[in-house]
Amino acid sequence: MKHAPRWPTSLAVVVVLGVQLTLPERVALGPTWLVPAVQAVLLAPLIVANPIRLKNRHPFLGVLALTVAYVILGTNLGRLVHLVVLIGRGQLFSPGTLILAALVVLVVNVVGMAVLFWELDRGGPEARDPLHDDIHLEDPDLQFPQDTMDPTDPPWRPEFLDYLFVAFTATTAFSPTDTMPLSRSFKVLFMLAAVTSMTTIAVIAARAVNLV
Numbered sequence: 001m002k003h004a005p006r007w008p009t010s011l012a013v014v015v016v017l018g019v020q021l022t023l024p025e026r027v028a029l030g031p032t033w034l035v036p037a038v039q040a041v042l043l044a045p046l047i048v049a050n051p052i053r054l055k056n057r058h059p060f061l062g063v064l065a066l067t068v069a070y071v072i073l074g075t076n077l078g079r080l081v082h083l084v085v086l087i088g089r090g091q092l093f094s095p096g097t098l099i100l101a102a103l104v105v106l107v108v109n110v111v112g113m114a115v116l117f118w119e120l121d122r123g124g125p126e127a128r129d130p131l132h133d134d135i136h137l138e139d140p141d142l143q144f145p146q147d148t149m150d151p152t153d154p155p156w157r158p159e160f161l162d163y164l165f166v167a168f169t170a171t172t173a174f175s176p177t178d179t180m181p182l183s184r185s186f187k188v189l190f191m192l193a194a195v196t197s198m199t200t201i202a203v204i205a206a207r208a209v210n211l212v
Contacts, residue, residue: 004129006050008160016111027101035075042068054129065119072112080105098208105200113193114167141183171197
């Protein structure tokens with residue numbers, strides 16, 4: 001049995017870094033490169049320590065991974081608020097700029113939430129790693145459909161793609177679909193994901209359509 005894969009999470013964050021570089025400077029909260037550069041510096045130790053699979057279990061890496069997720073989501077939310085304020089003040093944007101900004105905010109919202117779900121559920125990916133069964137698993141924050149089925153040997157463990165799907169459905173359906181949030185903290189995260197997505201579509205994307 002191999003350690004659980006870590007590379008899909010790192011790849012998703014790298015994609016987010018690249019997506020943010022496409023934003024114009026007055027939307028990007030400073031120089032376009034600044035926020036992605038800070039996120040890249042935070043991400044680098046995680047990739048070096050676990051480039052492919054979960055092997056290094058140092059607690060600092062868990063804290064750093066959560067920091068990356070919070071920075072991604074925090075800057076994305078700040079960027080959204082900044083853009084809504086600019087629109088409210090009558091700042092002129094081309095439809096293409098607004099649509100691009102909306103797409104970036106939505107993509108970053110999905111990936112950021114997926115990383116946060118991945119890092120928090122049941123104590124984090126190291127605790128869920130099949131080779132780390134000596135770690136006590138915390139109560140689940142999410143109930144996947146597989147959790148309600150007959151036990152399997154070895155037991156089913158969610159991977160990053162499962163959390164990415166949960167984040168995608170939470171931000172597009174504005175509600176849980178097949179996976180239910182159990183903890184209060186995850187219910188708050190689901191609400192935050194939905195509010196960010198709804199605001200982006202209702203204000204930014206709608207404004208872009210009106211300008212066409």
